[in-house]
Amino acid sequence: MRIYTFKKNNSFIDHYFKIYDPHGWKIMLTLIMLFVLFVYSIWHSAPSNYLESLKEKYKLISVDRLFDYTVPLLSALIVNLAFFQDYKIGTYEFLSYYHSDTFNRSILYRWLFVVIPFCIGTLISASVYYSHFFDLTGLLLSIRFLPNIFFLSALMLCSTVVAKNSYVGLFVTCLYFVLDLFSEGRFFKLFSIGANMNNVYYSISSQYYLLNRFLVCLAAVCFLFISVYHRRKKRKWV
């Protein structure tokens, strides 16, 4: 009888908790935040007439702000924390050498290690928040917020990687966040992450809302592409 065995060789996964998150305190911090979010969602859930209020074109700002703005900001801040040392002590150059493919997949994996728990946490907490228990309506309502997490986290990553400076990433992301929040989405229009909070679906149109969600996702993909693409500038002699 022939026996086949195989071993999946993934250096990044094998070493993640020894190199990028020793003792797992970054993931612990993420999980603690998500747990607090979950508890908050149980105790301070959305009003029972939430959907009816939306259909009446009300903007439920204080209800939707949590998942439209606060959770994506927390996710972006954890991304900043995860990459902070790379640009503070210059480790990125050393790591770039060892991830010399066209796409630096380690950056993408590290980003996913933060964003995936936030997405799962949001799906669970937002389901509870909006429908008081897990059901299809709650799941559909919670999916609305995932593009915001992708977008803000990818913006943080992109601006950090391109500028090779974590503070620049923090500044750019916070600037976008503040302008978008206080202008109630008017400043960035189709690229606003406040489409749920500002009830764009009913107050403008469903097409506008879906286009906004699509463009926010597309922008996140573009930011990720820019972040992981290995830019090897040509050396020009003077």
Place this chain on the structure above:
Amino acid sequence: MKILTGLQKASKGRVLLNGVDLLNTKPYPISQVGYLPQHFDMYGNVSGYDLLAYVFDLKKIKGSKKEAIDEVVEQFHLSSVIHQRIGKYSGGFKRRLGIAQAVIGKPKLLIIDEPTAGLDPEERVQFRHYLSNISRDTMTLITTHIIEDVELYSQQIVILKDHSIIFDGSVNTIISESQSNIRTVETDFSSIEPLRKKVTIIEEKRLTADRFKVWYIGHDDEVLGSYPAKEISLEHAYIYFQKK
């Protein structure tokens, strides 16, 4: 350095390692080229052993991981700190860990950027010994502004000026080529300033309270009492090539 390590594209030219074009090899052959950047640092809460294990896997080195790590740990005398957090390492230990990660897996080419920058004199001497030992088995390419780094052990020196190679040869060749152009003169303090305006001075050495010996680039009859310098150091030759 960045072009050689694949971190930057070249606008023209090729980099061949034993006939293999490094710049067009995808992915870049990290197992064949060890690299130690000038500012080597790693997250402070990672242990040296874990870093070496990670690099071993990234390079996809065949064979026993433990044996390979133990070998470089012993070679660079890291056993006392290898399980400690890198944040606790001194500058010298960090540099040694840097060279250990570059050497692990026995690459064919080793590229080291400013190997002794930031080290104290004692650590510099020790690090040079490591480099000389490595260079017996591995083609070792270093860039440095510190002449002593290359003076003792380098077989071939390349001097760059304004992005062009202005010298490529051995230590003996560079000294012999510059020897006929370097002269020396003994003078007093008051004569040094006029001398500086007249010729390009390479080195000044104080002999007594008011007597100085000066090495300069020049030819016969320029300075009264001068004579061809008998002993030329590599530093003299380097400055000559930079200033001629």
